[in-house]
Amino acid sequence: AQSVSQHNHHVILSEAASLELGCNYSYGGTVNLFWYVQYPGQHLQLLLKYFSGDPLVKGIKGFEAEFIKSKFSFNLRKPSVQWSDTAEYFCAVKGGGATNKLIFGTGTLLAVQP
Amino acid sequence: DTAVSQTPKYLVTQMGNDKSIKCEQNLGHDTMYWYKQDSKKFLKIMFSYNNKELIINETVPNRFSPKSPDKAHLNLHINSLELGDSAVYFCASSPSHRNYEQYFGPGTRLTVT
Numbered sequence: 001a002q003s004v005s006q007h008n009h010h011v012i013l014s015e016a017a018s019l020e021l022g023c024n025y026s027y028g029g030t031v032n033l034f035w036y037v038q039y040p041g042q043h044l045q046l047l048l049k050y051f052s053g054d055p056l057v058k059g060i061k062g063f064e065a066e067f068i069k070s071k072f073s074f075n076l077r078k079p080s081v082q083w084s085d086t087a088e089y090f091c092a093v094k095g096g097g098a099t100n101k102l103i104f105g106t107g108t109l110l111a112v113q114p
Numbered sequence: 115d116t117a118v119s120q121t122p123k124y125l126v127t128q129m130g131n132d133k134s135i136k137c138e139q140n141l142g143h144d145t146m147y148w149y150k151q152d153s154k155k156f157l158k159i160m161f162s163y164n165n166k167e168l169i170i171n172e173t174v175p176n177r178f179s180p181k182s183p184d185k186a187h188l189n190l191h192i193n194s195l196e197l198g199d200s201a202v203y204f205c206a207s208s209p210s211h212r213n214y215e216q217y218f219g220p221g222t223r224l225t226v227t
Contacts, residue, residue, distance in 0.1 A: 023152055023154060032213050034215065036218075038155075041218055042220070043118075043204065043218045043220045043221055044157075044204065044206075044218040045214050045217075045218070046217075049215055051213060061160075088155055089158065094213060098211070099162060099164075099169050099170050099211050099215065100145060100157065100162070100170075100210070100211050100212060100214060100216065101159055101162070101170055104156070104157040104158070106154070106155070106156050107155045107156070107157075109155075
């Protein structure tokens with residue numbers, strides 16, 4: 001069965017620090033990968049997605065992620081975080097099958113201190 | 115111009131009651147979903163409909179019954195509510211049931227007392 005692991009459950013950074021959130025998935029076939037963000041009290045919003053092509057994907061708000069197939073990883077990065085990046089970040093994978101079923105990781109809570 | 119909307123936003127009810135949550139999308143999408151987010155923020159898919167046809171039905175108690183009157187609406191009815199049903203329920207939609215990103219609604223926080 002497909003699964004997604006986010007090893008960092010809670011990350012605390014100061015403003016301007018660099019960010020990298022880990023995401024590993026288990027599925028041997030073709031995958032679609034996503035990072036969603038959930039700001040406090042709000043719904044999930046898509047940050048970026050990977051379907052095919054360039055493994056380095058750029059998303060909104062200065063975020064990017066790199067798909068490394070050999071490592072089954074899709075880590076999220078941002079060179080300089082802001083206080084407004086404080087949120088919960090979810091990695092998700094869609095593997096094989098005829099439906100658009102997303103498997104989510106358990107999320108990483110990022111707290112950015114001013 | 116809300117894309118995916120849910121009502122109500124908050125729902126507090128007692129054990130044993132029956133309640134419904136409604137979802138509507140104005141994106142013209144064919145596929146809609148229900149997710150449950152538990153107290154630890156873990157998100158798990160429950161159901162998905164494509165053009166009013168049920169295509170994903172995860173291991174969910176049969177007290178939960180989705181209904182899609184048309185492809186813009188997906189409602190969730192829950193019978194005999196239990197304490198463990200307390201969670202945030204998110205509706206989402208996507209252009210089709212193939213490989214597309216999903217757009218999420220604002221969530222319905224259900225509290226069962």
